[in-house]
Amino acid sequence: MNRERDLGTKPTGSAEQVKLTVDGREVTVPKGTSVLAAASLAGLQIPKLCATDSLEAFGSCRLCLVEIDGRRGTPASCTTPAEAGMVVHTQTPRLLALRRGVMELYVSDHPLDCLTCSANGDCELQDVAGAVGLREVRYGNDGEQHRTAPKDESNPYFTFDSSKCIVCSRCVRACEEVQGTFALTIEGRGLSSKVATGTDDFLSSECVSCGACVQACPTATLNEKSVITLGTPTEAVETTCAYCGVGCGFRAETQGERVVRMVPSKRGQANEGHSCVKGRFAWGYATHQDRVKKPMIRARITDPWREVSWDEAFAHAAAEFRRIQASHGVDAIGGITSSRCTNEEVFLVQKLVRAGFHNNNVDTCARVCHSPTGYGLKQTFGTSAGTQDFRSVAQADVVLLIGANPTEAHPVFASRLKRRLREGAKLIVADPRRIELVRTPHVEASHHLALKPGTNVALINALAHVVVTEGLVKERYVQERCEPKDFESWARFIAEAKNSPEAMEAHTGVPAADVRAAARLYATAKNAAIYYGLGVTEHSQGSTMVMGMANLAMATGNVGRDGVGVNPLRGQNNVQGSCDMGSFPHELSGYRHVSDDATRELFEGLWNAPLSKEPGLRIPNMLDEAVGGRFKGLYVQGEDIAQSDPNTQHVVAGLEAMECVIVHDLFLNETAKYAHVFFPGSSFLEKDGTFTNAERRISRVRKVMAPLAGLADWEVTQGFARALGLPWSYQHPSEVMEEIAVLTPTFTGVSYERLDQLGSVQWPCNDKAPTGTPIMHVDRFVRGKGRFMLTEFIPTLEKSGPRFPLLLTTGRILSQYNVGAQTARTDNVTWHAEDVLEVHPFDAENRGLKTGDLVLLQSRAGETTLRAVVTEKVQPGVVYTTFHHAKTAANVVTTDYSDWATNCPEYKVTAVQVSRASEAAAFQQEDRRRDVALRQVAPGAVHASK
Amino acid sequence: MDATKLVHMANQIAQNFRVHAEAEAVRLTVEHLKSFWSPGMRRALQEHAQASGEGLEPVAAAAARALG
Numbered sequence A: 001m002n003r004e005r006d007l008g009t010k011p012t013g014s015a016e017q018v019k020l021t022v023d024g025r026e027v028t029v030p031k032g033t034s035v036l037a038a039a040s041l042a043g044l045q046i047p048k049l050c051a052t053d054s055l056e057a058f059g060s061c062r063l064c065l066v067e068i069d070g071r072r073g074t075p076a077s078c079t080t081p082a083e084a085g086m087v088v089h090t091q092t093p094r095l096l097a098l099r100r101g102v103m104e105l106y107v108s109d110h111p112l113d114c115l116t117c118s119a120n121g122d123c124e125l126q127d128v129a130g131a132v133g134l135r136e137v138r139y140g141n142d143g144e145q146h147r148t149a150p151k152d153e154s155n156p157y158f159t160f161d162s163s164k165c166i167v168c169s170r171c172v173r174a175c176e177e178v179q180g181t182f183a184l185t186i187e188g189r190g191l192s193s194k195v196a197t198g199t200d201d202f203l204s205s206e207c208v209s210c211g212a213c214v215q216a217c218p219t220a221t222l223n224e225k226s227v228i229t230l231g232t233p234t235e236a237v238e239t240t241c242a243y244c245g246v247g248c249g250f251r252a253e254t255q256g257e258r259v260v261r262m263v264p265s266k267r268g269q270a271n272e273g274h275s276c277v278k279g280r281f282a283w284g285y286a287t288h289q290d291r292v293k294k295p296m297i298r299a300r301i302t303d304p305w306r307e308v309s310w311d312e313a314f315a316h317a318a319a320e321f322r323r324i325q326a327s328h329g330v331d332a333i334g335g336i337t338s339s340r341c342t343n344e345e346v347f348l349v350q351k352l353v354r355a356g357f358h359n360n361n362v363d364t365c366a367r368v369c370h371s372p373t374g375y376g377l378k379q380t381f382g383t384s385a386g387t388q389d390f391r392s393v394a395q396a397d398v399v400l401l402i403g404a405n406p407t408e409a410h411p412v413f414a415s416r417l418k419r420r421l422r423e424g425a426k427l428i429v430a431d432p433r434r435i436e437l438v439r440t441p442h443v444e445a446s447h448h449l450a451l452k453p454g455t456n457v458a459l460i461n462a463l464a465h466v467v468v469t470e471g472l473v474k475e476r477y478v479q480e481r482c483e484p485k486d487f488e489s490w491a492r493f494i495a496e497a498k499n500s501p502e503a504m505e506a507h508t509g510v511p512a513a514d515v516r517a518a519a520r521l522y523a524t525a526k527n528a529a530i531y532y533g534l535g536v537t538e539h540s541q542g543s544t545m546v547m548g549m550a551n552l553a554m555a556t557g558n559v560g561r562d563g564v565g566v567n568p569l570r571g572q573n574n575v576q577g578s579c580d581m582g583s584f585p586h587e588l589s590g591y592r593h594v595s596d597d598a599t600r601e602l603f604e605g606l607w608n609a610p611l612s613k614e615p616g617l618r619i620p621n622m623l624d625e626a627v628g629g630r631f632k633g634l635y636v637q638g639e640d641i642a643q644s645d646p647n648t649q650h651v652v653a654g655l656e657a658m659e660c661v662i663v664h665d666l667f668l669n670e671t672a673k674y675a676h677v678f679f680p681g682s683s684f685l686e687k688d689g690t691f692t693n694a695e696r697r698i699s700r701v702r703k704v705m706a707p708l709a710g711l712a713d714w715e716v717t718q719g720f721a722r723a724l725g726l727p728w729s730y731q732h733p734s735e736v737m738e739e740i741a742v743l744t745p746t747f748t749g750v751s752y753e754r755l756d757q758l759g760s761v762q763w764p765c766n767d768k769a770p771t772g773t774p775i776m777h778v779d780r781f782v783r784g785k786g787r788f789m790l791t792e793f794i795p796t797l798e799k800s801g802p803r804f805p806l807l808l809t810t811g812r813i814l815s816q817y818n819v820g821a822q823t824a825r826t827d828n829v830t831w832h833a834e835d836v837l838e839v840h841p842f843d844a845e846n847r848g849l850k851t852g853d854l855v856l857l858q859s860r861a862g863e864t865t866l867r868a869v870v871t872e873k874v875q876p877g878v879v880y881t882t883f884h885h886a887k888t889a890a891n892v893v894t895t896d897y898s899d900w901a902t903n904c905p906e907y908k909v910t911a912v913q914v915s916r917a918s919e920a921a922a923f924q925q926e927d928r929r930r931d932v933a934l935r936q937v938a939p940g941a942v943h944a945s946k
Numbered sequence B: 001m002d003a004t005k006l007v008h009m010a011n012q013i014a015q016n017f018r019v020h021a022e023a024e025a026v027r028l029t030v031e032h033l034k035s036f037w038s039p040g041m042r043r044a045l046q047e048h049a050q051a052s053g054e055g056l057e058p059v060a061a062a063a064a065r066a067l068g
């Protein structure tokens, strides 16, 4: 297997070059590059153990010594910067003797069981012993004794075998520098020094299982359990994580079709070699025994599933959909595209709906997360996307983080952010909850604006009020870059006393003085950046809030360069992509409205089909229409709306009212209980395609193994389309991308060849920007001039009152992903086996609750039970939970109130009551009973085996 | 679709434009409904407005009636 190159020290990025000579070879490197890395760039490997290019040089192992003409001694090459004209020698007899001596010491304390060691062949200690020609160890072999040292196997994914530790501290430094968690230390001194977690073991420590230490460890001390079980990998394929919107690049390291481990790739430009516990470790779901391998159909949801051939499934589904359209009208069917599937797969589903169903009833699960981002940023800036690349945060001086919890939901971005904060940037957190970033090792927010759920717009208006009334507007920027009339009316509106922090305090609960201080901090920073998550969008004024943030950024001149911007942190891996691909019922790819004749004609020409110029139904509208009896058939690609969408009972009623529900998924999920056709899906390891992350970065997904069910998802959609009479004949997803490029102005330069060359590319990628666009709106906004929008605060109708006195807000947790379909089928359940309800001690005391109690959570929509955790992370009057486990059914209590502009559900505010419970809620009991009945498969069924 | 829900949604849209002068708020509401609501939903809202109009706030009602 070809390993990723390790230069030994970090690249400097300096534009200035210096030329030096190493062992007679001339090499030119950026100024500041270490001699170690310069030698490596010249093709020479200097032995090293404590250095690796993800970490700052440390200079402790004394193996990388060199001699330099004109200098005394033998400096460590990892800590010596290359200089112009330097003449370096790496292999003199003196150096060889010194290195051998060092290695003798290391090895004398190391158990020499190399042949049976899990890192055999993948161990730097072994490599260096070979490279220095170690032949004897004069100090005896006491290392033998270490073999009995206990192993820490508490982490489900890796072991810590201290007997093999050479105390290079790479793990400690990786945890600090790369991950920013500070879970490890070196304890003791000299020969008795050792790596320690500060607690009994890794699992009980601060460790978040990101794996950075495992990757950094040069020996078998920290080693993946999968490698210990399966042996070292033999091949590697570059691909992209299928979990969150950070979109980390990975090397899937395999033995044939079997994945041995996932290693974050240094070429991955979103993550630069880092990852979190999900992407690195939680991939076992792909071969979980619950995977369905055969297509299935049934006449009624109470019938057992019957396995059929692909052809029969396609023919049946097509006949059903055509029958429904014949009897209930063309608009009685629709489709939902998945933000977890590839761009190519999403594109095909929306094409199928528009060209094959002959309506625009296509929507994506982004509806329920970031649709307000689409609306808000398009209105103000002209396009529906974040403004920066992730790297940009390294230039930010002030970060305003609103309604996002990056350490849990966007961990690799959080590591970048924490690094910047440790360097001195200031942080303002606006969140009802005390998220980890409010205070964590070496990071403390300057302000935590702990607003009441549902009052974001009040807060953003108050911040903007301070900017306008205290003369903090960047006048020149606004004059040059924004529509003057809109700015004037906005400035007048925002300066009104009703928008002042003092007036808004009654709504937000945030002291006016804090708001004023935070506004000044943001407005006076050289570079101030806004990052936000679903805590912004999932509100009745989600779209207004997005516009409010865009207003604030424009008024302070914080759009259009490095270190600034307005940045949505997207939930799922391909939320950005699924939106770009025309998954919304009113928009074709590239955010062009279906009523735009010229755009429609372009598509009609290529697709050879007439397209409707009227917007179709959004997901909640489809369900409403289904309950009303007018919507009868739905094709759901890789989503579990019965678990993820609000007001579960209403969703279920909608699904039950339909005549043909097609679920296309890896597992028989909650939605599949109400389905009539099941198309087995393929995981990201089983197909080719692309994902687009939150920074608009398009990255390749590459096939590692054959689809377990025989067809990749794009082939399934194609099969269904052909059964409906569409003449599709794509041979490979690259052909779909070619079509996307032809039809979408921001994608004209995108092709698989380009992606292979560049690694990944950020759209727009076209003639004007052939290598992509890291930062948008640089000289002008996409819409020309930036447009300020009036953002009046309108309190949500969802209010706490005597019956439901508390406000429920929801969120995510690091180890789990979305509805848990994937992560709950991995050892990540070690960290989060069930969803719990966080309750403030004050509210708990009033109700006689303590941590661990089973509680009944009730809203006007429904009720569920879960366990309570009493914590001050939430404020009095607010409770919080996650929605990762089906059995908790958190969405039974969320309501169908939604964002005014986009119908994005108001997940973040539900009035609830909490009380002690003795048994599961009625819905859960009924659901458990039906669960078995609605998931039966007729005997003889074949499932994937582990 | 259930009229109560359409009314709720239409009112929400109208409210978010009420910061503008009334005629402008009506125009923006109509534009929004045409851009984002399916013809079926628009028709149902219009019919409701023309019948009882119950529950519709003035701007939403005017917009609903103005839907072509």
Ligand code: SF4
Pocket: A164, A165, A166, A167, A168, A169, A170, A171, A172, A195, A216, A217, A218, A219, A221, A222
């Ligand atoms: S565990 Fe590995 S990385 Fe950490 S000090 Fe020991 S050998 Fe070095």
Ligand code: SF4
Pocket: A171, A174, A175, A176, A179, A181, A182, A183, A184, A206, A207, A208, A209, A210, A211, A212, A213, A214
């Ligand atoms: S897995 Fe990550 S968080 Fe845990 S000790 Fe290693 S580097 Fe630190």
Ligand code: SF4
Pocket: A241, A242, A243, A244, A245, A246, A247, A248, A271, A274, A275, A276, A277, A278, A279, A280, A410, A411, A412, A413
């Ligand atoms: S889940 Fe997100 S942060 Fe974690 S590895 Fe995957 S893309 Fe990266």
Ligand code: FES
Pocket: A047, A048, A049, A050, A051, A058, A059, A060, A061, A062, A063, A064, A065, A076, A077, A078, A079
């Ligand atoms: S690699 Fe330079 S001192 Fe260890």
